[in-house]
Amino acid sequence: MTTRRDRIREKVMSRVEIVEGPLDTPCHLWTGPTSGSKGRGKDYARMSLDGGTMAVHIVMYVLEHGPIPPRKQLDHRCRTRRCVNPDHLEMVTHKENMRRRDEAKRFECEAVAA
Numbered sequence: 001m002t003t004r005r006d007r008i009r010e011k012v013m014s015r016v017e018i019v020e021g022p023l024d025t026p027c028h029l030w031t032g033p034t035s036g037s038k039g040r041g042k043d044y045a046r047m048s049l050d051g052g053t054m055a056v057h058i059v060m061y062v063l064e065h066g067p068i069p070p071r072k073q074l075d076h077r078c079r080t081r082r083c084v085n086p087d088h089l090e091m092v093t094h095k096e097n098m099r100r101r102d103e104a105k106r107f108e109c110e111a112v113a114a
Contacts, residue, residue, distance in 0.1 A: 005063055008049065012056055012084060015047075021078045021088070028085040030056050043081040060084045065091075073097055079104050 002010075013028075021027030030045030035055075037043065045056035061074055064086040068074065075097045078088040092100070 008059065009063055012047065012060060016084060021080060021083065021085075023078050023088060025085065025087050027078055027080050027083040027088065028060075029080070030082045030084050032056075034082065045082050045084055056084045057081075057086075057089055060086045061089045061091075075100055 012030075015030060015032040016028045017031050018026045019029055033046050035041050035044040035046050046053050047056050047059065048054075049059065057074060057076070058068070062068065068091060071093065072091045073094055074089045075092045076083055076088060077090050078085075080088075
C-alpha cells in the first residue's frame with residue numbers, strides 16, 4: 001500500500017527532468033505549470049494538490065524534511081527556480097534569501113560584463 005507522501009512524490013517526479021546542475025547533485029527541473037513568465041515570482045513550479053495550487057519546491061521540501069517554521073523560507077542553492085530537488089533547497093531567513101539573491105545577481109552582471 002502506498003502512502004499519501006509516496007503518491008505526492010510520484011506525482012511530482014512524473015513531471016521532473018533530471019539534469020546536471022551547478023551543485024554536486026543534479027537539478028530536478030519541473031516540466032509542468034509555473035507561476036508565469038513575468039513579475040517577481042516568475043518561473044516557480046506550481047501544482048494542484050488537494051484542490052489548491054502549491055509551490056512544488058515547498059511540497060518536496062516538506063515531504064523530505066518536514067514543515068517550514070514561521071519566518072523561514074526556502075532558498076534554491078542552485079539558483080534555479082524550477083528545480084524541486086529538496087537537497088538543493090535550504091531553509092533561511094528572508095534577509096539571508098535576499099542577500100543571496102543580490103549576490104547571485106551581482107555575480108551574473110559581472111560575468112556578462114567580462
